Amino acid sequence: MSAVTSGAIQQRLPPRVNVLVIGAGQAGLSAGFHLERRGFLQRSHSRDVNAAGRADRESHRTFTVVDANQHPGGAWQHRWRSLTMATINGIYGLPGMQPPPFELNEPAVDAVPRYFASYEAFVGLEPIRPVLVNSVERIDDNPRGALSVATSVGNLEADAIINATGTWTRPFIPFYPGSADFAGRQLHVAEYVSATEFTGKRVAVVGGGISAIQLLEEISHVASTLWFTRREPVWHDESEKFDGTGAVAKVEERVERGLPPESVVSVTGLFWTPSLRAAAERGVLDRHPMFSRIEPRGVRLSDGGFEPVDVILWATGFRSALDHLAPLTLRGTGGGIAVDGTMVRAEPRVHLIGYGPSSSTVGANRAGRAAVNDLVRFFG
Numbered sequence: 001m002s003a004v005t006s007g008a009i010q011q012r013l014p015p016r017v018n019v020l021v022i023g024a025g026q027a028g029l030s031a032g033f034h035l036e037r038r039g040f041l042q043r044s045h046s047r048d049v050n051a052a053g054r055a056d057r058e059s060h061r062t063f064t065v066v067d068a069n070q071h072p073g074g075a076w077q078h079r080w081r082s083l084t085m086a087t088i089n090g091i092y093g094l095p096g097m098q099p100p101p102f103e104l105n106e107p108a109v110d111a112v113p114r115y116f117a118s119y120e121a122f123v124g125l126e127p128i129r130p131v132l133v134n135s136v137e138r139i140d141d142n143p144r145g146a147l148s149v150a151t152s153v154g155n156l157e158a159d160a161i162i163n164a165t166g167t168w169t170r171p172f173i174p175f176y177p178g179s180a181d182f183a184g185r186q187l188h189v190a191e192y193v194s195a196t197e198f199t200g201k202r203v204a205v206v207g208g209g210i211s212a213i214q215l216l217e218e219i220s221h222v223a224s225t226l227w228f229t230r231r232e233p234v235w236h237d238e239s240e241k242f243d244g245t246g247a248v249a250k251v252e253e254r255v256e257r258g259l260p261p262e263s264v265v266s267v268t269g270l271f272w273t274p275s276l277r278a279a280a281e282r283g284v285l286d287r288h289p290m291f292s293r294i295e296p297r298g299v300r301l302s303d304g305g306f307e308p309v310d311v312i313l314w315a316t317g318f319r320s321a322l323d324h325l326a327p328l329t330l331r332g333t334g335g336g337i338a339v340d341g342t343m344v345r346a347e348p349r350v351h352l353i354g355y356g357p358s359s360s361t362v363g364a365n366r367a368g369r370a371a372v373n374d375l376v377r378f379f380g
Contacts, residue, residue, distance in 0.1 A: 013128060014043040016157040017062045019375060020149060022324075023164035024067035024127040025074025026094065026361050027354030029116065030368025031162045032125045033095045035063045038376055044126035061379060066131040066151065068169075072120055073113025075168035080192045081107045082218055089210065092361035094119050095369070136161060136350075137327040147349060160349045160378065162342075162371050163325065167318035167359070174316055178294040184310045189215060190318075198223040198311055204299060206290075207315030208233050210270065213285065215315060217275055220284040226307055228288050228299075234269035320355055342371040348378065 019040060021031050036042060041060035071077060086104035091112060093099050097119050102111045120127065132152040139148050139157070146157040171188040179186070189211045201223045205216045208229035216227055279285055291299035291307070298308035322330075322337070330337045330346050337344055342351040342358070351371035358367035 013066070013131070013151065013154050013156045014062070014064055016146065017043055017064045018159045018379065019061070019063040019162060020156070020158035020160075021063060021065040021162045021164060022133050023074070023166060023354070024065055024069070024072065024120075024125075024129065025076075025116075025164060025166055025354065025364070026092075027166070027358065027364035027368055028065055028067070028074075028127070028162070028164035029119060029123075029125060030095055030365045031164060031353060031371055032063070032065045032127075032368075033123055034369045034372035036124070038372055042124070042126065044128060064156075065125060065127040066133065067127040067129040068132045068165075070130045071113065072117040072127075073109075074116065075166055076108060076112035076116070078168060078190070079107075079109045080189075080194065081109055082194060083108045083214070085111050087214060090361075091115075092365060095365055097122050133165075133324045135324050135327050143348070160351070160375055162351045162353060162368075162375075163322070163355075164353050164364075164368075165321040165324075166354050167320055170319040170321045171314075172317050172319050173314045176291070176294050178296075178300075181296050182294050182312065183296040184312065186312045186314065188314045188316070192313065195219045195222050201310040202226070202308060203311040203313060204228060204291075204307070204309040205313045205315060207317070208270075209315060209317065212315035213270060213276060213279075215313065216284060217279040219313070220279060220282065223311075225284060226288060226309065227285060228290050230290050233287065236269055236271050320352075322352075325350065341374065342367050343374055351375070 019035060021028050021035070024032075032042070039060060040063045043062050043064045069077065084104065085102040085106050085108055088108050091099060094116075099115045100118075119125075130152075134150045134152065137148045137150075139146055144159075146159050147161060149156050149158055149161075168190065171190040173186075173188055189207075192215060195215075195218045198219055199222045202225075203219055203223045204226045205212055205219070206228045208231060212227070212229075216225055219225055276285065289302050292302050293300045294312070295306070298306055299312075300306055328347055328350065330344050330350070332338055332346070337346075337352065337355075339345060339352055339355070342353050342355075344350040344352060351374065353367035353371050354364045355367075358364050
């Protein structure tokens with residue numbers, strides 16, 4: 001989860017809840033909706049369970065949602081402004097409230113957080129924010145006992161965790177020899193602001209996903225670009241009806257085996273759009289194999305050639321933001337966390353949503369519901 005903004009208002013947490021939801025993006029809000037729907041009582045600033053609410057505490061299980069961001073919107077509030085509602089892959093409506101019509105030219109960084117904020121108000125969810133979760137630990141060996149949660153605003157105990165921290169705060173840049181000696185600028189797409197930063201520059205864009213090609217096309221209008229990927233991209237026609245079920249199943253199979261999840265997009269391939277076809281005609285999408293090393297003034301190609309570059313933009317994806325769960329030692333020998341549905345196999349008190357096959361917006365919705373259904377059975 002992202003760092004808490006300096007100067008933020010100090011928040012107050014309940015000392016104990018049955019379920020703690022960590023993160024208030026699509027997955028976390030979906031989980032909160034289904035917890036309320038299944039009779040869990042929300043503990044928040046305006047609906048706290050105190051001595052006067054002892055009867056509620058006896059007849060209801062409780063939950064709280066915490067979020068590291070200062071405002072609603074999840075990772076969407078951190079995207080670059082040139083990403084509009086016309087250029088995103090689309091969003092899936094949160095449970096119980098479909099998104100309103102959007103202006104296609106409106107930046108997603110404005111439109112989606114506004115929808116999330118209205119959803120919180122409509123459903124009555126009150127995430128406590130900003131709260132950074134630092135660690136989750138077992139208190140003792142009781143497999144049904146409480147977990148101790150340390151946060152930036154105090155500690156609490158929870159009988160179960162629904163983790164919905166996403167990936168945005170864990171940008172991944174692979175290691176390449178010579179990277180530290182590069183005299184130009186290196187940045188990840190998480191740091192991208194605008195193509196105007198690169199006007200007149202020679203920019204190498206690295207990555208084979210949607211972000212890579214969208215930013216490649218955008219930057220190519222003001223700069224000279226080179227595109228590098230590890231594998232030859234697989235393209236599909238925009239009008240092609242593509243069933244992503246098989247791709248999601250492949251990602252799901254990996255996480256069930258305890259392997260690190262791959263993105264669904266890496267399995268489905270890329271889709272042509274009119275702007276991308278125009279970029280291809282301009283030669284922008286002439287893909288190069290990955291370079292072998294980085295040198296002070298550019299990159300050394302795999303065939304021994306050299307390309308001078310001023311900027312390297314890494315569109316190389318993200319990793320799941322799970323460092324706060326490290327004390328639970330959930331990772332197996334395969335490097336990932338084995339799950340059954342959303343439940344961590346090694347720790348049934350922890351559910352991961354927005355992880356692996358549920359990292360898409362529609363997948364996050366379904367995972368939120370599935371996690372709550374499992375926890376209802378868990379509490380019996």
